[in-house]
Amino acid sequence: MSTENDNAGGGPAPSGPTRCGFVALVGAPNAGKSTLLNRIAGGRLSIVSAKPQTTRFRVLAIVPRGPVQILLVDTPGIFAPRRRLDRAMVHAAWTGAADADITLLVVDAARGIGPELREIVERLKAAGRPAMLVLNKVDLVTPQKLLPLAGELNAMLPFAETFMVSAESGDGVERMLDAIAAALPEGPWLYPPEDMTDLPERMLAAEAVREQVFEQTHQEVPYGVSVETESWQDRPDGSARIEVIVYVEREGQRAILLGKGGARIKAIGAAARKVLEAELDRRVHLFLHVKHRPGWAEEGERLRALGLDDPK
Ligand SMILES: Nc1nc2c(ncn2[C@@H]2O[C@H](COP(=O)(O)OP(=O)(O)OP(=O)(O)O)[C@@H](O)[C@H]2O)c(=O)[nH]1
Numbered sequence: 001m002s003t004e005n006d007n008a009g010g011g012p013a014p015s016g017p018t019r020c021g022f023v024a025l026v027g028a029p030n031a032g033k034s035t036l037l038n039r040i041a042g043g044r045l046s047i048v049s050a051k052p053q054t055t056r057f058r059v060l061a062i063v064p065r066g067p068v069q070i071l072l073v074d075t076p077g078i079f080a081p082r083r084r085l086d087r088a089m090v091h092a093a094w095t096g097a098a099d100a101d102i103t104l105l106v107v108d109a110a111r112g113i114g115p116e117l118r119e120i121v122e123r124l125k126a127a128g129r130p131a132m133l134v135l136n137k138v139d140l141v142t143p144q145k146l147l148p149l150a151g152e153l154n155a156m157l158p159f160a161e162t163f164m165v166s167a168e169s170g171d172g173v174e175r176m177l178d179a180i181a182a183a184l185p186e187g188p189w190l191y192p193p194e195d196m197t198d199l200p201e202r203m204l205a206a207e208a209v210r211e212q213v214f215e216q217t218h219q220e221v222p223y224g225v226s227v228e229t230e231s232w233q234d235r236p237d238g239s240a241r242i243e244v245i246v247y248v249e250r251e252g253q254r255a256i257l258l259g260k261g262g263a264r265i266k267a268i269g270a271a272a273r274k275v276l277e278a279e280l281d282r283r284v285h286l287f288l289h290v291k292h293r294p295g296w297a298e299e300g301e302r303l304r305a306l307g308l309d310d311p312k
C-alpha cells in the first residue's frame, strides 16, 4: 500500500512516444480481481479476502511498463444489490468499466459459468465496448477444462483476447500485460511516473483495518462493518497517530468485534498496525473505536466517505 512506486519500471517518464489508458477489472465477487491488481502493481493496494464482496470502491493502480502507463482499476464484484451500499458498489463497478479503454472480465475458472456471470457478460455485450477475458485461478483447474470454458464465454461475447492466468502464482500475467500495453491508445502519461495509486493514505489505513475485520470475523459481521479514518497526526518522531472508527450495523456485531475482554478488537488492531507499518514504512499508533450506527449502509454520508457515488 505504499504510495511510492517501488516497481522496476518506476523511473522518469520515457521521452519517446508513449501510451496510456484505463483498464478496468470487472467480474463476479471473489473472482480474484484484487489479487490480480496487487500482483500487477507489485504491492498491496486493494484488500483481498476469501469472502465475497470484499472490494467496496474503485482502486487505481498506476503501472509503468516501458513506454506505457497502464491505469489499472479494481472494482467491486458485481452482484444483486440489496442495500444502498451494495447498489453504490455495483454502480462503481459499472462506472469503472464505462470509463475504461479496455474492460477485463475476470472469471474464476474453477467456479465456471453461473447466472451471476451470465448477466455480467450480457451487460458487457450490450455496452459494446472493447472487452478481454481473463480466466483466473488456472492453478485450480485442469487445462482440459479451460478451453471449453473459454469457448463458451467467447460464444456469448467475442472477446478481443482471452488470457489464462493465476493471480496467485503470477502464471500468465506478464504475457497478459504485454498484450494490454500494446492495445492501449497512444498519448501522454496521465499520472506522475513515481505514483503508484491515487488512494489517500487515510483510506489505506481504514482499509487495512477492514481487511482484518474480513479476516478475523465471520458470517454477517464483515458486511455490517464500515471503517473510516477519523484523524491522522504526523508526529515529530516520524510516527503516525491514526484514529479509526469502525461502524457496525448492530449492537451484537459490536460485541463480536470487541470479543472477550476486548481481545478481538485488540488482535484486529495489532494485525492492521503491522501491515500499515510495513506499507507506510514508519511507526504507527493505531486507535480503533467501535461505534454502533444502525443503518449506516443506507446513509449517503457514509457512502460518500468511502468515495462512492450514490446512484439514486
Ligand atoms: N488458487 C487461487 N486463488 C486465488 C487466485 N486469485 C485469487 N484467489 C483467491 O480468491 C479469493 C478472492 O480474491 P479477491 O482478489 O479478494 O477477489 P475479488 O474478485 O477482488 O473479490 P471482490 O472484491 O469480493 O469482488 C481470495 O481468497 C484469493 O486468495 C488464483 O489465481 N488462484
Ligand SMILES: [Mg+2]
Pocket: 033, 034, 035, 046, 047, 048, 054, 055, 074, 075, 076, 077
Ligand atoms: Mg476485490
